[in-house]
Amino acid sequence: MSTYRIEGGAPLRGSITASGAKNAATKQIVASLLTDEEVILHNVPRIGDVNITMDIVRSLGAKVEWSGDSTLHIQAATVGSGEVPVAFSGLNRIPVLLIGPLLHRYGTASVPLLGGDDIGARPLNFHVQTLQKLGATITFEPDCWRATASRLKGALIDLPYPSVGATESALLSSVLAEGTTVIQNAAVEPEIIDTILLLQKMGALIAVEVDRTIVVEGVRRLRGAEHRLLTDRIEVASFAAAAVATNGDVFIEGAEQGQIMAFLNALRRVGGEFEIRPDGIRFFRGNDLRSIALETDVHPGFATDWQQPFVVLLTQATGLSVIHETVFEQRFGYTGVLQEMGATIELYKTCLGGKTCRYRYGDHPHSCLVQGPTPLHGTTMQIPDLRAGFSYVIAALVGKGASSIDGAQYVERGYSHIPEKIEQLGGRCLVV
Ligand code: EPU
Numbered sequence: 001m002s003t004y005r006i007e008g009g010a011p012l013r014g015s016i017t018a019s020g021a022k023n024a025a026t027k028q029i030v031a032s033l034l035t036d037e038e039v040i041l042h043n044v045p046r047i048g049d050v051n052i053t054m055d056i057v058r059s060l061g062a063k064v065e066w067s068g069d070s071t072l073h074i075q076a077a078t079v080g081s082g083e084v085p086v087a088f089s090g091l092n093r094i095p096v097l098l099i100g101p102l103l104h105r106y107g108t109a110s111v112p113l114l115g116g117d118d119i120g121a122r123p124l125n126f127h128v129q130t131l132q133k134l135g136a137t138i139t140f141e142p143d144c145w146r147a148t149a150s151r152l153k154g155a156l157i158d159l160p161y162p163s164v165g166a167t168e169s170a171l172l173s174s175v176l177a178e179g180t181t182v183i184q185n186a187a188v189e190p191e192i193i194d195t196i197l198l199l200q201k202m203g204a205l206i207a208v209e210v211d212r213t214i215v216v217e218g219v220r221r222l223r224g225a226e227h228r229l230l231t232d233r234i235e236v237a238s239f240a241a242a243a244v245a246t247n248g249d250v251f252i253e254g255a256e257q258g259q260i261m262a263f264l265n266a267l268r269r270v271g272g273e274f275e276i277r278p279d280g281i282r283f284f285r286g287n288d289l290r291s292i293a294l295e296t297d298v299h300p301g302f303a304t305d306w307q308q309p310f311v312v313l314l315t316q317a318t319g320l321s322v323i324h325e326t327v328f329e330q331r332f333g334y335t336g337v338l339q340e341m342g343a344t345i346e347l348y349k350t351c352l353g354g355k356t357c358r359y360r361y362g363d364h365p366h367s368c369l370v371q372g373p374t375p376l377h378g379t380t381m382q383i384p385d386l387r388a389g390f391s392y393v394i395a396a397l398v399g400k401g402a403s404s405i406d407g408a409q410y411v412e413r414g415y416s417h418i419p420e421k422i423e424q425l426g427g428r429c430l431v432v
Contacts, residue, residue: 001406001407001408001409002408002409002431002432003404003405003406003407003408003431003432004393004396004403004404004405004408004418004419004429004430004431004432005402005403005404005405005428005429005430005431005432006378006393006396006397006402006403006404006405006422006427006428006429006430007378007401007402007427007428008376008378008396008397008398008399008400008401008402008403009398009399009400009401010246010397010426010427010428011246011247011248011249011426012239012242012243012246012248012249012250012397012422012425012426012427013248013249013250013425013426014250014251014424014425014426015250015251015252015253015280015424016239016250016251016252016253016421016424016425017252017253017254018231018232018235018236018239018252018253018254018255018280019043019045019046019047019070019231019232019235019415019416019417020042020043020044020045020070020228020229020230020231020232021045021190021191021194021229021230021231021232021233021234022045022047022049022050022232022234022235022414023164023189023191023232023234024190024191024194024195024229024230025041025044025045025047025049025050025053025229026049026050026053026092026094027094027097027168027172027191027195028041028194028195028198028227028229029041029050029053029054029057029064029072029074030053030057030094030097030098030101030172031101031172031195031198031199031202032057032062032074032075032076033057033060033062033076033079033098033101033102033105034101034104034105034172034175034176034199034202034222035076035202035221035222035223035224036075036076036077036078037075037223037224038073038074038075038224039073039074039075039198039202039224039225039226039227040071040072040073040074040224040225040226040227041071041072041074041198041226041227041228041229042070042071042226042227042228042229043070043228043229043230043231044070044071044072044229045070045232045416046069046070046416046417047412047413047414047415047416048409048412048413048414049092049094049413049414050072052088052091052092052094053092053094054072055088056084056088056094056095056098057074057076059081059084059085059088060076060079060080060081060082060084060098060102061076061078061079061080061081062074062075062076062079063075063076063077075224076105079102079105079106081106082102082103082105082106082107082108082109082110083109083110084098084102084109084110084111084112084144085112086112086143086144087112088112089112089113089114089143089144090112090113090114092114092413093114093122093165095111095112095114096111096114096124096127096145096165096169097165097168097169097172098111099111099127099131099136099145099147099169099173100131100134100152100169100172100173100174101172101173102147103136103147103148103149103152103173104152104173104176107148107149107150108146108147108148109145109146109147109148110144110145110146110147111144111145111147112143112144113143113144113145118330118333118384118385120328120329120330120331120364121329122328124165126159126160126161126163126165126166126169127165127166127169129157130157130159130166130169130170130173131147131169131173133155133156133157134149134152134153134154134155134157134170134173134174134177134181135149135150135151135152135153135155135177136148136149136152136173137149151177151178152173152174152176152177152178153177153178153179154174154177154178154179154180154181154216154217154218155174155181155182156181156182156184157170157181157182157183157184158184158185159183159184159185159186159187160185161185161358162185162186162187162188162212162298163187164187164189164191164192164298166187167183167186167187167192167214168192168195170183170186170214170216171183171192171195171196171199171206171214171216174216174218175199175204175206175216175218175219175222176218176219176220176221176222177216177218178218179217179218180215180216180217180218181215181216181218182213182214182215182216183213183214183215183216184211184212184213185212186212186213186214187212187298187299188208188212188214188299188300189298189299189303190230190233190258190259190299191230193208194229194230196208196214197227198225198227199222201225201226201227202222202223202224202225203219203221203222203223204216204219204222205217205218205219230256230259231254231255231256231259233256233259233260233263233303234303234305234306234387234414235414235415236252236254236255236256236259236260236281237260237263237303237305237306237309237310238306238309238390238394238415239252239283239421239425240252240255240263240267240272240274240281240283241267241306241309241310241312241313241394242309242393242394242397243283243284243425244267244270244272244283244284244285244289244313245312245313245315245316245394245397245398246394246397246398246427247285248284248425249282249283249284250282250283250284250425251277251280251281251282251283252280252281252282252283253279253280254279254280255280255281256281257276257281261300262300262301262302262303263302263303263306263310266292266294266302266310267283268286269292270289270290270291270292270313270314270317271285271286271287271288271289271290271317272284272285272286272289272313273285273286273287288318289313289316289317289318289372289373290317290318290319291314291317291318291319291320291321291322291370291372292314292317292321292322293321293322293323293352293353294307294310294321294322294323294324295323295324295325295326295353295354295355296323296324296325296326296327297326297327297355298327304325304327304328304331305387307323307325307331307387308331308334308387308388308390308391309387309390309391309394310323311323311332311335311338311345311368311370311391312338312391312394312395312398313394314370314372315338315343315344315345315370315372315373315374315376315395315398316372316373316374316398317370317372317373318372318373319371319372320369320370320371321369321370321371321372322352322353322367322368322369323352323367323368323369323370324351324352324353324355324357324366324367325366325367325368326351326353326355326356326357326358326359326366328366329358329359329362329364329366330364330365330366331366331387332347332365332366332368333384333385333388334384334385334387334388334391334392335347335368337379337381337392337395338376338391338395340379340381341376341377341378341379341395341399342374342375342376342377342399343370343372343374343376343395344370344371344372344374345368345369345370345371346368346369347365347367347368348365348367348368348369349362349363349364349365349366349367350367351366351367352367352368352369353367375399375400376395376398376399376400377399377400377401378396378399378400378401378402378403379399379403379404380403380404380405380406381396381403381404381405381406382405382406382407383405383406383407383408383410383411384407384410385410386410386411386413386414386415387414389405389407389408389410389411390411390414390415390418392405393405393411393418393422393429397422397427408431419431
């Protein structure tokens with residue numbers, strides 16, 4: 001258990017380089033199991049979730065090695081087991097994605113129960129229905145799922161909601177299936193498109209059609225490939241929010257405009273500014289910060305993973321901001337700590353926004369009002385989950401005085417070199 005000691009109150013200034021995307025890296029390590037040839041991934045972030053996923057595929061017989069700081073070589077010449085050890089249960093959301101590849105390579109699959117952040121119920125019914133449609137038989141045991149299939153067969157999969165994970169399950173299971181799979185109402189997050197690019201290099205036939213439809217024509221075999229991961233748009237938005245919240249000026253090398261358009265619009269509406277350069281984006285304040293009404297959504301909407309850093313920024317904006325979280329039902333848990341630090345925040349179970357929302361009639365505090373600006377002061381906090389963790393880091397950087405943030409390993413599951421990047425920007429973050 002490590003702790004960050006952050007001394008707040010100073011603007012972040014300078015430049016950092018964004019890492020590769022967590023939510024593409026882990027999926028592409030899994031995709032590498034679909035071939036017996038070598039897959040080389042560049043721009044892979046050095047984060048906890050990547051380490052866990054590397055250990056999982058190693059346990060199945062794959063060779064996985066780093067070369068340099070961010071290049072990963074993966075080769076699953078043979079897959080020696082279809083069983084992901086139960087020791088990996090509860091760690092992240094990746095094991096379920098292994099079912100399709102393991103069925104193709106080994107014929108049976110057994111994966112432990114999932115972990116990941118406690119941000120809602122996070123059911124897996126879409127994954128199960130997807131695999132069953134493709135012809136897998138799934139049985140549930142107290143500590144794992146077992147799947148069998150002689151050969152997966154293409155099918156029509158109509159997702160009830162554009163789930164990132166279920167879309168990835170469908171893709172990773174259908175690329176080597178017999179026949180054509182049509183995924184309707186698919187998620188089209190940039191990380192998914194990036195994984196499709198890798199699969200295409202490996203020999204897959206995948207078309208991203210209009211209206212969230214993805215068509216996969218199964219092929220008999222996939223080959224090795226080399227691929228550079230896209231930039232982590234969540235890390236970019238997190239440091240951008242930190243720059244503007246602290247009234248700083250930060251250039252993020254590698255930040256890509258096309259992946260964060262909704263974030264840039266919201267940032268500009270609250271008074272933040274940005275300058276798009278060929279090699280990255282510079283973030284700073286253009287005006288006094290003012291409040292906004294915001295609703296999270298699937299891509300290309302305002303991402304749910306940007307919500308937490310943005311709320312910290314809104315504590316520094318003048319007026320009443322309204323945030324409606326429509327993707328996960330329980331993603332405001334972190335606001336209690338912000339209140340202790342001086343923020344004025346209230347949670348509501350009603351939908352404070354006009355978007356269609358699955359939580360309209362539920363009992364979930366999924367809307368939030370933020371009255372700003374409020375000075376924040378340092379405190380001691382315990383990180384509950386990844387994105388909440390980074391919002392605490394930003395709040396500590398904004399706040400006057402020292403903060404102590406316990407449970408740094410939660411935030412390091414998804415962000416690399418946090419203390420180094422903060423120090424590079426003139427902030428004070430010690431690991432104790
Ligand atoms: N859902 C179901 N049934 C399912 C699958 C999903 O009801 O079988 C619901 C979820 O409960 C949720 C919604 O669908 O309400 C969206 O979930 P989704 O499947 O899209 O999320 P995920 O695949 O579990 C990924 C990212 C999350 C990110 C979401 C949304 C990874 C490892 N995780 O989760 O990232 O917030 O998509 O974009 O890719 C993070 O990086 O900190 C993180 C939580």
